[in-house]
Amino acid sequence: MVDLTGPNDLATVSRELMRNLNTRAITSVLFNRGKTSRAELARQTGLTQATVSNITAKLLESSLVEEVGEGQSTGGRKPTLIDINRNYGQVVGVKIEKNFVLTSLFDLRVNLIDRRETHFEEVPSSGEVIKLIENEVTNYESEYNVIGVGIGASGLISDSGEIIYSPILNWERSKLGKPLEEELSVPVLIDNDVNAFTLAEGWFGAGKNYRDFLCVTVGEGVGAGIVINGSLYRGSIGGAGEIGHTTLNPDGPMCRCGERGCLEALASDYFLVNEMNKRGFGDKRISTLVAEAKEGNKFARDIFNRMGHNLGLGIKNLVNTLNPEAVVLGGERLDAAEFFISSMEEEILNHSFPQEARRLEIVTAELGKKAWLLGAAILPVRNFFSLPLTGRKGKTRTARTGKEGLV
Amino acid sequence: MVDLTGPNDLATVSRELMRNLNTRAITSVLFNRGKTSRAELARQTGLTQATVSNITAKLLESSLVEEVGEGQSTGGRKPTLIDINRNYGQVVGVKIEKNFVLTSLFDLRVNLIDRRETHFEEVPSSGEVIKLIENEVTNYESEYNVIGVGIGASGLISDSGEIIYSPILNWERSKLGKPLEEELSVPVLIDNDVNAFTLAEGWFGAGKNYRDFLCVTVGEGVGAGIVINGSLYRGSIGGAGEIGHTTLNPDGPMCRCGERGCLEALASDYFLVNEMNKRGFGDKRISTLVAEAKEGNKFARDIFNRMGHNLGLGIKNLVNTLNPEAVVLGGERLDAAEFFISSMEEEILNHSFPQEARRLEIVTAELGKKAWLLGAAILPVRNFFSLPLTGRKGKTRTARTGKEGLV
DNA sequence: TAACTTTAGTTAATTAATTAAGTAAGTCGA
DNA sequence: TCGACTTACTTAATTAATTAACTAAAGTTA
Numbered sequence: 029m030v031d032l033t034g035p036n037d038l039a040t041v042s043r044e045l046m047r048n049l050n051t052r053a054i055t056s057v058l059f060n061r062g063k064t065s066r067a068e069l070a071r072q073t074g075l076t077q078a079t080v081s082n083i084t085a086k087l088l089e090s091s092l093v094e095e096v097g098e099g100q101s102t103g104g105r106k107p108t109l110i111d112i113n114r115n116y117g118q119v120v121g122v123k124i125e126k127n128f129v130l131t132s133l134f135d136l137r138v139n140l141i142d143r144r145e146t147h148f149e150e151v152p153s154s155g156e157v158i159k160l161i162e163n164e165v166t167n168y169e170s171e172y173n174v175i176g177v178g179i180g181a182s183g184l185i186s187d188s189g190e191i192i193y194s195p196i197l198n199w200e201r202s203k204l205g206k207p208l209e210e211e212l213s214v215p216v217l218i219d220n221d222v223n224a225f226t227l228a229e230g231w232f233g234a235g236k237n238y239r240d241f242l243c244v245t246v247g248e249g250v251g252a253g254i255v256i257n258g259s260l261y262r263g264s265i266g267g268a269g270e271i272g273h274t275t276l277n278p279d280g281p282m283c284r285c286g287e288r289g290c291l292e293a294l295a296s297d298y299f300l301v302n303e304m305n306k307r308g309f310g311d312k313r314i315s316t317l318v319a320e321a322k323e324g325n326k327f328a329r330d331i332f333n334r335m336g337h338n339l340g341l342g343i344k345n346l347v348n349t350l351n352p353e354a355v356v357l358g359g360e361r362l363d364a365a366e367f368f369i370s371s372m373e374e375e376i377l378n379h380s381f382p383q384e385a386r387r388l389e390i391v392t393a394e395l396g397k398k399a400w401l402l403g404a405a406i407l408p409v410r411n412f413f414s415l416p417l418t419g420r421k422g423k424t425r426t427a428r429t430g431k432e433g434l435v
Numbered sequence: 436m437v438d439l440t441g442p443n444d445l446a447t448v449s450r451e452l453m454r455n456l457n458t459r460a461i462t463s464v465l466f467n468r469g470k471t472s473r474a475e476l477a478r479q480t481g482l483t484q485a486t487v488s489n490i491t492a493k494l495l496e497s498s499l500v501e502e503v504g505e506g507q508s509t510g511g512r513k514p515t516l517i518d519i520n521r522n523y524g525q526v527v528g529v530k531i532e533k534n535f536v537l538t539s540l541f542d543l544r545v546n547l548i549d550r551r552e553t554h555f556e557e558v559p560s561s562g563e564v565i566k567l568i569e570n571e572v573t574n575y576e577s578e579y580n581v582i583g584v585g586i587g588a589s590g591l592i593s594d595s596g597e598i599i600y601s602p603i604l605n606w607e608r609s610k611l612g613k614p615l616e617e618e619l620s621v622p623v624l625i626d627n628d629v630n631a632f633t634l635a636e637g638w639f640g641a642g643k644n645y646r647d648f649l650c651v652t653v654g655e656g657v658g659a660g661i662v663i664n665g666s667l668y669r670g671s672i673g674g675a676g677e678i679g680h681t682t683l684n685p686d687g688p689m690c691r692c693g694e695r696g697c698l699e700a701l702a703s704d705y706f707l708v709n710e711m712n713k714r715g716f717g718d719k720r721i722s723t724l725v726a727e728a729k730e731g732n733k734f735a736r737d738i739f740n741r742m743g744h745n746l747g748l749g750i751k752n753l754v755n756t757l758n759p760e761a762v763v764l765g766g767e768r769l770d771a772a773e774f775f776i777s778s779m780e781e782e783i784l785n786h787s788f789p790q791e792a793r794r795l796e797i798v799t800a801e802l803g804k805k806a807w808l809l810g811a812a813i814l815p816v817r818n819f820f821s822l823p824l825t826g827r828k829g830k831t832r833t834a835r836t837g838k839e840g841l842v
Numbered sequence: 843t844a845a846c847t848t849t850a851g852t853t854a855a856t857t858a859a860t861t862a863a864g865t866a867a868g869t870c871g872a
Numbered sequence: 873t874c875g876a877c878t879t880a881c882t883t884a885a886t887t888a889a890t891t892a893a894c895t896a897a898a899g900t901t902a
Binding site for chain 3: 041042043044046065066067077078080081101102103104105106107108
Binding site: 352 | 448
């Protein structure tokens with residue numbers, strides 16, 4: 029329900045928008061449930077059977093959905109089952125990293141079709157990355173009907189797909205979306221990588237049953253994706269969830285950002301490496317620390333334990349501020365979760381309001397590494413299903429231009 | 436636009452809902468602008484003139500709006516002006532405090548009509564407060580058409596209007612909404628007092644131009660109201676914005692909650708009193724400290740300065756997490772704002788991401804004390820305007836039961 | 843096996859949006 | 873002062889939702 033919070037809320041609805049929203053509700057249910065009868069669609073969406081018949085007729089005509097046989101009778105006429113035509117079109121998902129770029133192809137149900145990796149000796153310029161993505165997409169287009177591209181990258185990313193600033197990539201004010209969109213003629217959607225990760229866990233993973241949850245990733249840095257009322261919240265300039273440099277302790281250790289006691293200085297790979305230095309570990313690779321902890325090394329265990337404590341303190345602050353239903357913990361360092369999750373949980377649950385904590389669920393991400401690419405691919409899929417039907421053409425696996433998804 | 440963030444989003448729209456939403460859009464514009472022509476309403480809402488004529492006809496019939504003369508011609512036919520009939524009904528706003536209860540009557544435009552105060556020797560029970568509100572509302576009903584009651588109180592308040600826990604009032608699991616609603620037969624809406632304050636500033640005060648803003652109140656405690664996409668965010672159990680006990684410094688001073696270094700222990704009246712103790716102030720009233728600061732007392736100024744620094748640190752964490760467009764600073768301690776706002780601002784702006792800070796506006800609340808009651812009164816007004824037209828009867832200033840607003 | 847019940851899906855009449863074309867009532871320039 | 877233009881508002885036809893009544897095709901029971 030739309031919430032008239034301020035008198036500035038002017039959501040008006042036209043016949044056309046009504047039709048689009050109802051069409052989307054139907055494709056949503058099909059997306060979630062797979063094969064479904066018209067009658068069941070009516071029950072699931074709350075629309076009338078007549079309306080469902082009407083809308084599905086149009087969808088069948090466009091070939092975005094298809095009839096896929098009959099279901100079992102439950103005491104009456106057999107239902108005709110309908111499903112999304114997953115081969116109607118494909119999307120490209122991209123993850124940009126410091127030293128490599130992952131490109132991949134997914135179908136409309138977000139199943140992986142193909143995956144490629146390109147390594148770079150040094151951090152590539154945005155121009156190089158644009159060129160690479162262009163080539164990969166054009167390549168896919170010779171065989172598939174690419175209806176959109178989704179890109180995940182670290183840093184602040186504006187609504188219009190401009191990378192405002194990315195400390196890891198060392199890019200500033202780099203336009204990625206517009207040039208790619210102009211060249212490729214399909215929608216190109218860019219978002220922060222942690223947001224993409226959160227989207228993937230929210231659609232298919234540990235977050236799928238929550239309307240309000242936080243997804244905290246721990247690895248080289250610490251980030252958070254914020255889901256409020258089932259929607260990813262991006263903030264006024266896409267900076268929501270940038271919790272890495274929130275202050276946990278003004279007297280704490282120096283962070284690479286120049287401040288003291290940032291969450292990232294207290295709970296990330298940066299923290300782990302610093303601690304390994306302090307404790308005189310010879311080998312400074314994280315994998316070694318994880319291995320040592322697994323073998324029972326007290327110092328290693330203690331480091332993770334303290335990281336969990338710090339992370340818990342940071343998450344506790346988030347929980348008290350946002351009061352989510354759940355916290356999903358993800359990121360590369362989940363490989364050592366067993367060594368820091370209990371001290372983390374203790375800190376969160378003991379030090380947040382008991383009433384809030386009682387309802388708070390703390391779970392680990394379910395999709396692993398692939399969530400990053402999956403989330404990037406979800407961006408154009410989501411975009412596609414929220415477009416009006418006009419402009420979608422019924423050509424399956426044949427189109428070359430990929431322009432069908434554009435309105 | 437509705438954002439299809441997850442495939443679970445099933446917002447369907449019926450003819451009826453379409454009509455309700457469009458009606459709301461029109462009453463919204465009237466609410467904001469006052470006297471407006473049908474043509475201007477069409478421009479403002481994006482609806483067609485035909486639709487606006489249609490809807491306003493129904494609204495005029497119900498007497499919720501009225502024709503109020505003609506406007507100036509701008510080169511064509513004179514517009515017939517329409518406005519909300521502010522005397523269609525009235526709402527009661529209530530603020531519950533430790534030692535007193537404020538009750539008030541507002542018209543539909545949320546203009547104050549009447550205000551009363553009832554003092555208690557000691558903290559009243561919820562039963563006593565229910566009785567009091569019941570009497571006041573019944574009293575108003577003899578003269579006015581009360582269409583709803585809004586209540587603001589501190590603590591965690593569930594969606595259903597139950598006070599889950601209120602440390603200041605020492606109430607736990609107290610039902611206020613349901614018994615009152617049954618007795619009075621008008622909608623009774625309860626929310627956290629900081630949320631009500633935020634609503635008031637968002638509708639009429641310093642927040643009215645922002646879609647994403649935080650409203651931080653400083654007084655006996657520290658609280659925050661979170662507005663995201665123009666909607667107040669309450670969290671999964673109404674606990675969003677409870678920032679008073681987020682940890683700023685694990686090695687900081689003890690807080691009354693038993694933890695160390697909470698924001699409340701570092702930036703509230705509690706902090707000020709503790710500091711006055713430390714510095715050996717004889718008189719421990721806050722008003723004295725403010726007076727001393729005004730007279731240039733170095734110690735007093737220093738205390739406020741440090742409070743501003745701490746508060747800034749806490750707000751900086753919020754800003755990095757939520758990336759709002761603006762922070763609205765309010766609460767009782769705004770009377771000493773001049774002594775802590777600069778150190779607060781410095782901390783926020785210097786230590787949040789430069790890009791975010793550049794777009795961040797820090798402003799002070801505009802409505803002062805009256806925002807608490809005003810916000811409480813907005814709750815039923817908002818509720819009333821989001822109801823469908825059915826059930827609203829055209830009797831103005833005559834009804835006795837107040838049931839007209841219910842569907 | 844015929845009659846009844848249940849479930850699936852379609853058709854007809856009403857409502858409320860749209861666009862498009864109309865009427866109403868003013869200003870303005872020659 | 874008369875016609876041309878503007879602006880405000882209404883009316884008519886189309887679209888897409890609703891409800892209600894229908895047909896279709898199964899299962900269930902007497």
